[in-house]
Amino acid sequence: IDKWLQTKELTWYPELRDYTFDVACSLLISIDNASQTKLASYFETWVKGLFSLAINLPWTSFGKALKCRKEMLQEIEKIIVNRQQQPKHQNDALGILLEAKDEEGNSLTLEELKDQILLLLFAGHETLTSAISSFSLLMAQHPEILEKVRKEQENLNITEDITSENLKEMPYLEQVLKEVLRLIPPVGGGFRKVIQEFEFEGYRIPKDWTVQYQIAQTHQESDTFPNYQTFDPERFSPENMVDKQKRFGYVPFGGGLRECLGKEFARLEMKIFASLLVRKCHWELLPDQNLEMINIPSPRPSDGLKVKIF
Ligand code: HEM
16 A cells, blocks of 8 residues: 555556565465566466457467466466475465375375466455455545545554454444455356256256356346445345345355355455555545446456555
């Protein structure tokens, strides 16, 4: 934030992505400042090609993504092998995976470890970048709500690092963050295999089909979310608690057995980020920018969210 304050005007989205990538790499694989390494640029190219036409040529985004995936896996392999040679494992996600054993005492293979780390690094920062950038955007667009968030933070009188006690005392910020994830969910949806034939609104869905649940559309159900286009954190107030009204009615993190593994990690990081940002600075949207959302792979404003920070 101090760095941003010095720049005064900036395109925020790439900066926010560096920030979440640094947090993810430091907590998951104990690598600091990863956003400044090759790993970050490989990731960017890989993500660009994740949802593209599967034509593997050197100049297509899919081809470039495949090449970068290979490079990333090589980098990740170096990190893992290096860690395997150290006597004591660090207390991070990789450390847990290195020590994990199944019922028969088998550890994960190198290929499995590489795959898991790549998945965690992707899931652990791409979605969060979208979430905190949507928070920043929506706060700039709703100053009256931001004011209430600021008041709540001021009343906490946090002078040093945030404590876990402080984090429990931010109910209004929690409401706001829930509404951010309702209105602009970072993930589009998820796939499920039909295990038993069923009927839905007159359509017969056969066994073994793959179906997709859509998160943004679920969050637009007008029975549950009247005026669904409106950004309104009061939906999640203790009186309304709209997220508790209907099973699978509010699903930013998916639902059921395959619900997001990093849900609490994500909620924590969003809260700490929002609290720091609101206490340390003010920001405004710069004029003449395209705020239309690009939705793939995760929602973000077309021009990357240009702001003035002070
Ligand atoms: C605001 C941030 C995040 C959102 C909105 C989000 C959303 C989701 C959603 C909707 C799914 C379920 C997809 C499905 O139904 O198939 C999912 C799965 C998953 N997420 Fe997240 N996620 C976030 C952050 C994170 C973080 C920080 C991590 C890891 C540190 C993470 C790790 C995972 C993993 C590993 C899965 C797969 C779980 C499984 O298949 O069992 N996510 N996430």
